[in-house]
Amino acid sequence: MRVVLSAWGSRGDIEPLVALAARLRELGAQARVCAPPDEEFAELAARAGVPLVPLGPKVRPVVSGARPPTAQDAFRLAAELVAARFDTLTSVAEGCDALLATGLLPAGARDVAEKLGIPYVFACLQTYGLPSRHFPPGARPGRRSSPEEAGPTDLEVLWEEDARRVNALYREALNSHRAAIGLPPVGSVRDHVFTGRALLAADPVLLPWKDLTELHLVQTGAWILPDERPLPAELEAFLDAGAPPVYVGFGSIASYVPEDIAQVAVAAVRAQGRRVVLARGWAGLAPVDGADDCLAVGEVNQQELFRRVAAVVHHGGAGTTTTAALAGAPQVVVPQIADQPYWAARVAELGIGSAHDGPTPTAGSLSAVLEAALTPETRARARDVAGAIRTDGAEVAAELLLDLAGRGGPPVSA
Structure with missing residues (x-):
């Protein structure tokens, strides 16, 4: 065949x-x-x-x-x-x-x-x-x-x-x-x-x-697609060095994301007292300074990484939404185009995270929706829903x- x-x-x-x-x-x-x-x-x-x-x-x-x-x-x-x-x-x-x-x-x-x-x-x-x-x-x-x-x-x-x-x-x-x-x-x-x-x-x-x-x-x-790859040693060391960080990534929609999204996201995560794993993606996101609370990564095993983070901040692609849901990670969706507003609304409706209102967050607006996603109630709901996701x-x-x-x-x- x-x-x-x-x-x-x-x-x-x-x-x-x-x-x-x-x-x-x-x-x-x-x-x-x-x-x-x-x-x-x-x-x-x-x-x-x-x-x-x-x-x-x-x-x-x-x-x-x-x-x-x-x-x-x-x-x-x-x-x-x-x-x-x-x-x-x-x-x-x-x-x-x-x-x-x-x-x-x-x-x-x-x-x-x-x-x-x-x-x-x-x-x-x-x-x-x-x-x-x-x-x-x-x-x-x-x-x-x-x-x-x-x-x-x-x-x-x-x-x-x-x-x-x-x-x-x-x-x-x-x-x-x-x-x-x-x-x-x-x-x-x-x-x-x-x-x-x-x-x-x-x-x-x-x-x-x-x-x-x-x-x-x-x-x-x-x-x-099952992913069995180990995480890079530098990322493993970063994860082990403190409390679970917040992942921030906007995938391959480089020309649509706000130019200052890395600065805004890092500031929002820091406002919640969390460290940041920043995915470079096709937009080439980079740390805003040399502080050791932020690590930039390339393409890695998200299935493994998302199990070990406090929350996933992303654009709302179908794949990222599903991977985060399966990992039981609370999500913050900042939708940009196409089907992404649907996934943002669905994440909020299911109680497994929060949806940002609009595609252009400020540090304050993103921090607010991240705070809601980081509650114990959202974490518990995300873990419950993870068990219902088909593989x-x-x-x-x-x-x-x-x-x-x-x-x-x-x-x-x-």
């Missing part, structure tokens, strides 16, 4: 695919991951013993610039990624039994599967961006409605507009490539990519999806995928 898994996005998009590929290989299948050619993704795949095929441009230059990507950047990238999927996936998926795609809207993946006559599965790591009668779509590049065209509560109109913006981004390139391989044009790119049935790789405690979207989702639980999501998804591939499935999953 041969399966191809594809995504273009940050580590939060790629690591779950590597976890799924590793589980597929344990079950005897051949699994390959098509992902951006960033060095850290290649290292991640190699550590898990999973072959990685480069797809599209590197992600880090796109999200780690001095400014967030512009609309013009988005339109150029959309066409580039469609072309990359037709090129790379056509060769990699030849002779395979199924193709699964996730990450930034994977226009082109279903089309390759259609041409090759193999099942296609769309997977999502959250419900953000999926059509819903309960919440509006997120921001996309393209024309927006005027107030006369869509009021703030007219969700049907807003989601129709979202479909048009997706078409503006992808349809010309997609249909051009489809025509080149003898396939008819697609009307709604968004609906074509999503299909009517998708896998949801998120924990049901953290993301109870019922009624959040009109799609039919099969929720497997998060796809977690078998990758296994569930692998078995579903192999069952679909073994049955042959429909030529393209509907």
